[in-house]
Amino acid sequence: MLNYDLVIIGGGSAGIASAIGAYDNGLRSILVLEKEAYLGGILNQCIHNGFGLHLFNEELSGPEYAERFANELIKRNIEYRLETMVLKINKDLTMVCSSVNGCEIIKAKAIICATGCTERTRGAIATQGDRPSGVMTAGLAQRYLNIEGYLVGKKVFILGSGDIGLIMARRMTLEGAKVLGVAELMPYSNGLSRNIVQCLQDFNIPLYLSHTVKRIIGKNRLEKIVICEVDNKNNFVLNTEKEFEVDTLLLSVGLIPNNPLLANLGVKMHPRTKGPIVDDNYETSVPGIFACGNGLHVHDLVDFVTNEGIYVGKKVSEYIKNGKLASEKYVTIEAGNGISYVLPSKFAIDKGVAEIKFRVTKPHQKSHINVIYNGEILKSIKKQYLLPAEMEDIKFDISKLDCGNIVLEVIDD
Amino acid sequence: MTKLICIVCPKGCHLEIDESFNVTGNFCKRGEVYAKNEVTNPTRTVTSTVKLNSKILKMLPVRTDKPIAKSKMFDVMEELKKVEVNAPVNSGDIIISNILGTNINIIATRTIKE
Numbered sequence: 275m276l277n278y279d280l281v282i283i284g285g286g287s288a289g290i291a292s293a294i295g296a297y298d299n300g301l302r303s304i305l306v307l308e309k310e311a312y313l314g315g316i317l318n319q320c321i322h323n324g325f326g327l328h329l330f331n332e333e334l335s336g337p338e339y340a341e342r343f344a345n346e347l348i349k350r351n352i353e354y355r356l357e358t359m360v361l362k363i364n365k366d367l368t369m370v371c372s373s374v375n376g377c378e379i380i381k382a383k384a385i386i387c388a389t390g391c392t393e394r395t396r397g398a399i400a401t402q403g404d405r406p407s408g409v410m411t412a413g414l415a416q417r418y419l420n421i422e423g424y425l426v427g428k429k430v431f432i433l434g435s436g437d438i439g440l441i442m443a444r445r446m447t448l449e450g451a452k453v454l455g456v457a458e459l460m461p462y463s464n465g466l467s468r469n470i471v472q473c474l475q476d477f478n479i480p481l482y483l484s485h486t487v488k489r490i491i492g493k494n495r496l497e498k499i500v501i502c503e504v505d506n507k508n509n510f511v512l513n514t515e516k517e518f519e520v521d522t523l524l525l526s527v528g529l530i531p532n533n534p535l536l537a538n539l540g541v542k543m544h545p546r547t548k549g550p551i552v553d554d555n556y557e558t559s560v561p562g563i564f565a566c567g568n569g570l571h572v573h574d575l576v577d578f579v580t581n582e583g584i585y586v587g588k589k590v591s592e593y594i595k596n597g598k599l600a601s602e603k604y605v606t607i608e609a610g611n612g613i614s615y616v617l618p619s620k621f622a623i624d625k626g627v628a629e630i631k632f633r634v635t636k637p638h639q640k641s642h643i644n645v646i647y648n649g650e651i652l653k654s655i656k657k658q659y660l661l662p663a664e665m666e667d668i669k670f671d672i673s674k675l676d677c678g679n680i681v682l683e684v685i686d687d
Numbered sequence: 688m689t690k691l692i693c694i695v696c697p698k699g700c701h702l703e704i705d706e707s708f709n710v711t712g713n714f715c716k717r718g719e720v721y722a723k724n725e726v727t728n729p730t731r732t733v734t735s736t737v738k739l740n741s742k743i744l745k746m747l748p749v750r751t752d753k754p755i756a757k758s759k760m761f762d763v764m765e766e767l768k769k770v771e772v773n774a775p776v777n778s779g780d781i782i783i784s785n786i787l788g789t790n791i792n793i794i795a796t797r798t799i800k801e
């Protein structure tokens with residue numbers, strides 16, 4: 275059996291960043307396990323630009339960003355293994371791994387789970403009609419096109435205005451496909467504003483808000499879809515159907531943390547994020563097991579994933595040095611009015627400053643985010659725009675607080 | 688007064704630019720440059736792939752090293768279809784220099800060793 279202080283599952287941006295964070299804080303016995311034949315994770319298929327502007331002061335594409343980080347790992351001589359998949363984690367922090375060497379058991383003093391996310395599929399949204407080929411997630415089409423060089427269709431419609439769908443609308447248009455439109459169930463877009471501009475408006479691709487796909491028609495290959503307007507209770511509005519002859523329907527209807535390993539272990543899961551519940555050190559309910567990146571909660575931006583990974587790596591190295599991290603006194607953090615979730619769910623008072631990540635449930639213009647401690651407003655910050663698609667964070671002083679409850683809320687001005 | 692969304696980084700600042708090119712709403716300097724360009728000569732970075740002969744991958748991701756005139760995006764795509772690259776390639780290597788006479792290069796964005 276192999277022994278390491280820290281084993282990181284997943285060699286995407288979160289895994290790499292956490293390895294660097296742990297190494298730079300003095301830890302040396304580190305192993306990164308990655309199931310693919312290369313490091314970098316999902317970024318390898320995100321060939322568009324716009325990554326790392328604020329970190330490197332350069333506008334990079336996904337593979338460039340991934341490569342810079344992978345090089346940082348290699349420069350530090352941090353050990354990693356490719357084409358090695360973790361099949362199971364046990365409570366005693368042993369892992370069952372499968373690779374060309376066969377099956378192996380690896381033991382760690384701490385584990386960081388950085389296994390990324392998966393896309394919601396058609397099953398998760400239950401559309402009516404046939405089940406022809408040509409219906410797939412936008413991320414899968416992205417992988418086919420950018421990694422395999424295979425354009426999945428010529429006449430395309432996109433359901434859901436998530437960023438990957440928007441990016442694929444532009445990508446497939448540039449490759450010569452005709453993208454007839456994007457339908458979004460909500461009355462607002464779920465993608466970044468910049469992607470609405472540069473992926474749809476630049477190519478005159480219509481965005482149908484408050485619309486969804488009502489029927490999917492096709493014998494073997496997709497032939498036609500019917501979209502329909504929905505009201506605010508998500509019921510179809512009569513006589514608003516529109517037909518589109520398409521051979522491809524891409525789904526961009528959301529991402530979910532990919533956590534079969536943690537779920538099987540019985541780690542407590544968060545009902546909203548679908549990732550594990552973590553404390554302020556990003557430790558899960560099972561001692562010694564930590565999580566970060568899209569496996570913890572879905573991030574829109576790799577920059578946030580990187581920062582989170584570095585932080586968690588640092589905390590884990592402290593954990594290994596001291597045998598524990600737990601503090602005496604905590605404040606609990608809850609999502610209040612208009613907040614979809616907050617993360618982490620508690621913060622140690624001796625940390626002095628709490629940094630909380632959250633999302634709102636619906637868009638807001640001029641509004642305030644209030645931090646409420648035991649019923650009183652502790653901090654209030656003004657916001658010009660708030661969108662569910664954009665993760666927010668807030669910092670506030672907790673050093674003078676006692677144990678108690680903090681609620682985050684959004685109030686329109 | 689023109690309202691724009693800055694597309695330079697994912698923050699997506701809401702910008703306003705007036706007739707005398709005064710820009711407001713930008714979180715950083717790049718937003719100001721973007722707004723001025725967008726109302727005079729809009730440009731975009733084009734990212735795509737080209738055919739690759741390698742043991743590991745079939746496609747090499749590439750991009751323009753600077754933003755190129757928006758009207759030239761499809762012409763760039765046509766040029767990329769004509770190219771085939773052999774491994775090894777380093778990220779940053781020039782794949783097509785001075786594309787369409789614009790002084791802009793197409794560069795590789797991934798290192799492929801073999």
Ligand SMILES: Cc1cc2nc3c(=O)[nH]c(=O)nc-3n(C[C@H](O)[C@H](O)[C@H](O)COP(=O)(O)OP(=O)(O)OC[C@H]3O[C@@H](n4cnc5c(N)ncnc54)[C@H](O)[C@@H]3O)c2cc1C
Pocket residue numbers: 283284285286287288289307308309310314315316317320322325358359360361388389390391392412413416437438441529535566567568569573574575576577579
């Ligand atoms: C299709 C798609 C497109 C995206 N586009 C953008 C974008 O344009 N811009 C942006 O900023 N962000 C984008 N994102 C968000 C992006 O995922 C994050 O920014 C960040 O790259 C996620 O890093 P991660 O390390 O958490 O996950 P990933 O990069 O997904 O890495 C997880 C890694 O874990 C490995 N793994 C999983 N399970 C196991 C196991 N059991 N054993 C071993 N290895 C395992 C996987 O192979 C993978 O390499 C996109 C996400 C997706 C899904």
Ligand code: SF4
Pocket residue numbers: 693694695696697698699700712713714715716717718719
């Ligand atoms: S103004 Fe600066 S921070 Fe704002 S979107 Fe543009 S580049 Fe990003």
